[in-house]
Amino acid sequence: xxxxxxxxxxxxxxxxxxxxxxxxxxxxxxxxxxxxxxxxxxxxxxxxxxxxxxxxxxxxxxxxxxxxxxxxxxxxxxx
Numbered sequence: 001x002x003x004x005x006x007x008x009x010x011x012x013x014x015x016x017x018x019x020x021x022x023x024x025x026x027x028x029x030x031x032x033x034x035x036x037x038x039x040x041x042x043x044x045x046x047x048x049x050x051x052x053x054x055x056x057x058x059x060x061x062x063x064x065x066x067x068x069x070x071x072x073x074x075x076x077x078x079x
Contacts, residue, residue, distance in 0.1 A: 002026045002033070 001023055008015060008027045015025050019039045027035040048054050068076070 002028055004028055004030075005034075 001018065003011070003015065003025060005027060008025070015037070019025060019037060022039055024039075025037040026033045027037065
């Protein structure tokens with residue numbers, strides 16, 4: 001894809017998105033290419049979809065909500 005300097009300034013966010021998808025962008029002054037913008041990463045960044053797990057599931061131990069013993073209550077300083 002080729003864009004002018006003005007287009008590059010105006011649509012930088014859109015161009016960065018295209019580069020994240022792997023596209024190369026040539027910035028031109030008039031008709032003369034002056035810069036080549038390429039993706040920094042070799043593969044596109046994969047964003048999770050809303051609701052997709054992003055980490056391993058965490059399981060609470062069976063006694064996680066068990067009442068505290070009298071000794072534990074004293075240790076917490078609760079009367």
